[in-house]
Amino acid sequence: MKILVCIKQVPDMESRFKLNAEGTWYNDQDLAWRMNEYDEYAVEQAVQLREQLGDGEIVVVSVGPDRVKEAMKKALAMGADRGVHIKDDASHEKDPFQIAAAIAAYAADEKFDVTFTGMQSQDRGSAQVGVLLAAHLGMQAVTTIIEFSHEGGMTTVHRELEGGLKAVVRVPLPALFSCQLGLNTPRYPTLPNIMKAKKKELLTLQMADLLKASALTTTDETRYPEKRGGGLVLEGDVADQVSQLMTILKEKTAVLK
Amino acid sequence: MKAILVAESRQGTLLPGSYETLAFAEKIVAEPVMFLVGSQASLPAFPGRLYLADADVAGEYNPEEHLRLLQEVVAKEAPQIIVFLHSSYGWDLAPRLAFALGAGQVSEVVDCQEGAMVVPACNSKLRRVVRSSGDVTVVTLQAGAFSLANEPGGSPQVELLESRHDGQVEFLAYEAGELGGVDLSKAEIVVSAGRGIGKPENLAMVEALAKALGGEYGASRPVVDAGWAEHTRQVGSTGQTVSPKLYVACGISGAIQHLAGMKKSEFVVAINTDRDAPIGEVADVLVVADLKQFLPALTARLSA
Numbered sequence: 001m002k003i004l005v006c007i008k009q010v011p012d013m014e015s016r017f018k019l020n021a022e023g024t025w026y027n028d029q030d031l032a033w034r035m036n037e038y039d040e041y042a043v044e045q046a047v048q049l050r051e052q053l054g055d056g057e058i059v060v061v062s063v064g065p066d067r068v069k070e071a072m073k074k075a076l077a078m079g080a081d082r083g084v085h086i087k088d089d090a091s092h093e094k095d096p097f098q099i100a101a102a103i104a105a106y107a108a109d110e111k112f113d114v115t116f117t118g119m120q121s122q123d124r125g126s127a128q129v130g131v132l133l134a135a136h137l138g139m140q141a142v143t144t145i146i147e148f149s150h151e152g153g154m155t156t157v158h159r160e161l162e163g164g165l166k167a168v169v170r171v172p173l174p175a176l177f178s179c180q181l182g183l184n185t186p187r188y189p190t191l192p193n194i195m196k197a198k199k200k201e202l203l204t205l206q207m208a209d210l211l212k213a214s215a216l217t218t219t220d221e222t223r224y225p226e227k228r229g230g231g232l233v234l235e236g237d238v239a240d241q242v243s244q245l246m247t248i249l250k251e252k253t254a255v256l257k
Numbered sequence: 258m259k260a261i262l263v264a265e266s267r268q269g270t271l272l273p274g275s276y277e278t279l280a281f282a283e284k285i286v287a288e289p290v291m292f293l294v295g296s297q298a299s300l301p302a303f304p305g306r307l308y309l310a311d312a313d314v315a316g317e318y319n320p321e322e323h324l325r326l327l328q329e330v331v332a333k334e335a336p337q338i339i340v341f342l343h344s345s346y347g348w349d350l351a352p353r354l355a356f357a358l359g360a361g362q363v364s365e366v367v368d369c370q371e372g373a374m375v376v377p378a379c380n381s382k383l384r385r386v387v388r389s390s391g392d393v394t395v396v397t398l399q400a401g402a403f404s405l406a407n408e409p410g411g412s413p414q415v416e417l418l419e420s421r422h423d424g425q426v427e428f429l430a431y432e433a434g435e436l437g438g439v440d441l442s443k444a445e446i447v448v449s450a451g452r453g454i455g456k457p458e459n460l461a462m463v464e465a466l467a468k469a470l471g472g473e474y475g476a477s478r479p480v481v482d483a484g485w486a487e488h489t490r491q492v493g494s495t496g497q498t499v500s501p502k503l504y505v506a507c508g509i510s511g512a513i514q515h516l517a518g519m520k521k522s523e524f525v526v527a528i529n530t531d532r533d534a535p536i537g538e539v540a541d542v543l544v545v546a547d548l549k550q551f552l553p554a555l556t557a558r559l560s561a
Contacts, residue, residue: 013380013510014531026383095361096352119348123379126364127343131352140425141320143349156429159318161267161345162494164434167318170427182482216361220373220386231537234544241544242554245526248542253524255446255470255503 001056003046004112005080006103006133007039009064009071010123024219025092026123035071038118040078040186041179045148046116047079048184052150057081061106063099064091069202076197077189083200088207095215096128103129104136105210114155115176119144127178134176141176142169146183259336260287263327265346266295266312268431275301278340280403281396285369287338291413292330294323294420304411308418315420318346318428324353326418331358336393343397351397361389365513367402380512381535400494400517439473439489440497446472447501449492449519450480453508453529454548457485462552463507469559475499477509493518508548511536528552 011017011031018027035043043060050056060075062068063086072083086102088094094102107115117130127143134141146166147158159167160180189197232248234241249256260282264275271293279301282289291307293300294315300307308330315322327350331339339354341347343365355362368375373388374396389395441447448467450460460480467474476486478493492499494517504522509515511527511534519525520539527540528551537543544551 011379013382014534016533017379017382019383025385026379097355097361125376125378126362127348128352128355128362128364131349132356135353135356141349141353142426144345158432159345159349160495161431164488164495165267166432166434168429168432169318170429172425181478214390216355216359216391217363217387217389220388222378222383222385225377225381225384225538227538231540232542233532233537234542234546235532238546238550238554241546241551242558245542245544245555246558249503249524249526252541253503255472 001050001053001114002110002112003049003056003058004107004110004115005039005042005046005058005060005075006115006117006129007043007060007062007071007075008036008118008121009033009062009068010036010121013122019222023221023223025222033067033070035074036118036121038120038122038179038181041181041183042116042118043075043078043080044184044186045179047187049114049150050079059084059110059112061086061103063088063102063207065089072202073197074189076200076202077194078187079193081200083202085202085204086207086210087204091207095217096126096132097216098211098213100129100132100136101213102207102210103133106205107133107137113173117176117178119178119180130176130178139174139176140171141178142171143178144180145177146180148177148183258285258287258338259334260285260289261327261330261334261336261339262289262291263339263341263347263350264291264293264295264301265342265344266293266299267317269296269299269312271295271299271301274342274344274400276405276409277342277398277400277403279303279409280405281340281398283405284403285338290334290336292327294326300413300415302409302411303413305413306416307413308416310418310420314422316422316428318426319422319424320350320353320426321424322420322422323350324357326420327354328357329418338394338396341395341397343399347397351395355395358393358395360391360393360395362395362397363387363389364397365399366396367399377513380510381538382533399513434488441473441475441490441492441499442497444473444499445501446470446503447475447492447499447522448472448505448507449475449477449509450486450507451477451509452479453510454480455508457483459549460485462548462556466505466552466556469556470503472501472503477515506536506540507552509536510534511539
């Protein structure tokens with residue numbers, strides 16, 4: 001079985017974001033980068049599926065500048081077999097349709113049986129690339145899965161709906177699955193596996209060679225949200241913060257006598 | 258401008274969030290036409306044209322068939338915009354339609370300005386203004402971002418669509434979430450733990466504060482996913498919705514899915530080391546502090 005996992009490298013969401021010079025996205029300097037959280041579940045599910053089957057190959061693909069190879073190395077250390085880096089220093093200017101088109105251009109000839117993606121990225125959050133990739137490749141997609149099982153050629157997944165409800169869905173392969181948080185417990189790469197990952201193949205392809213499609217959406221600007229104000233911020237010494245909060249709770253709420 | 262509004266039905270009942278698409282159509286001053294795979298027995302209160310396909314035949318989750326039905330409606334109506342909710346139904350179906358139409362999609366819209374859409378980025382720390390370049394645009398709306406000024410009224414003029422039960426994706430069953438446990442929706446005080454508690458042992462500090470306040474403790478999704486708290490204590494769009502007199506968010510960044518479950522709280526206190534955390538947007542008081550120092554100090558004062 002051939003398994004594809006699509007991952008994205010994103011900034012730590014606790015970062016203090018500055019805007020880029022054009023005002024179209026965040027400034028990517030001085031940020032701590034990591035693998036998109038949803039994608040860690042995608043990598044883990046791929047590794048678990050291969051462990052269950054006892055054989056198969058896992059390819060991890062990522063789009064972006066050279067720094068995204070760090071996230072790919074983590075996926076390789078978690079158990080992916082080889083990596084395909086679609087190099088694009090301006091990937092933040094591509095829209096979801098283009099990102100999906102570029103990955104599809106690579107994946108079309110590889111005939112993957114199963115593709116896992118995160119259900120969305122933590123920075124853009126469009127939740128489109130996975131479904132669009134499946135559409136480009138003419139295969140089915142099931143989004144937001146929190147359980148996955150593969151028995152006798154059929155794949156059964158649980159989709160997470162609102163309010164705790166789940167939908168149990170069966171789909172034949174090839175298919176793409178977008179992974180929701182909690183699908184599994186992503187493993188930490190062990191030191192020997194991190195060393196082994198350094199020797200795994202990591203091929204670089206150029207975005208310009210893969211992408212023929214134009215963007216369907218464009219970004220006018222990126223800005224900070226309007227502050228609603230009103231909220232009080234307490235900083236400083238803990239004992240003072242406690243006293244101030246106690247006073248506020250007594251005045252503003254009926255819960256403290 | 259004409260808008261196709263994609264309503265949602267679940268287990269035979271229209272989902273009330275469907276009216277948010279109507280509020281959006283009002284905001285952009287578009288002629289609304291509704292689409293629903295649902296039931297005659299649970300129609301939206303809407304005085305316009307409604308294309309209805311029978312969910313008993315098509316299935317409530319059957320993306321290929323829902324896509325085919327929607328394309329049929331789009332071909333008849335030639336809309337400029339097709340509006341979904343950013344929900345488990347909308348984010349699954351919207352990109353399929355966008356692809357089929359060759360249209361651009363803008364996801365999780367919270368506002369619109371001069372023909373462009375405003376969407377959140379980076380856990381709501383940024384806003385992006387996005388424009389679709391084609392003649393047709395597909396959008397998904399963030400839950401709760403648009404609401405009708407008045408109660409919806411009227412009955413739709415129903416046009417029945419003939420549905421089939423085709424499709425490779427086979428819906429087998431719905432499965433309810435775990436039952437039992439604590440009903441947080443009735444609690445007057447809820448103290449919730451987020452990822453910021455750092456490790457499972459620290460949940461005890463949150464429980465202790467909840468006890469000192471005479472309330473219940475809850476948890477955000479990452480804490481439940483990590484197995485540190487039971488699912489029945491999860492607050493948010495995939496857990497419980499709470500509306501206490503006091504909500505204390507401990508180390509919760511404030512992802513939209515969490516806010517959806519607690520924003521009706523009367524008074525919100527957030528404790529976080531990140532002064533820019535989006536929870537600050539809904540908090541009446543944001544305490545910038547380390548939980549490990551602040552929570553025991555507050556609990557001690559309350560218990561004194």
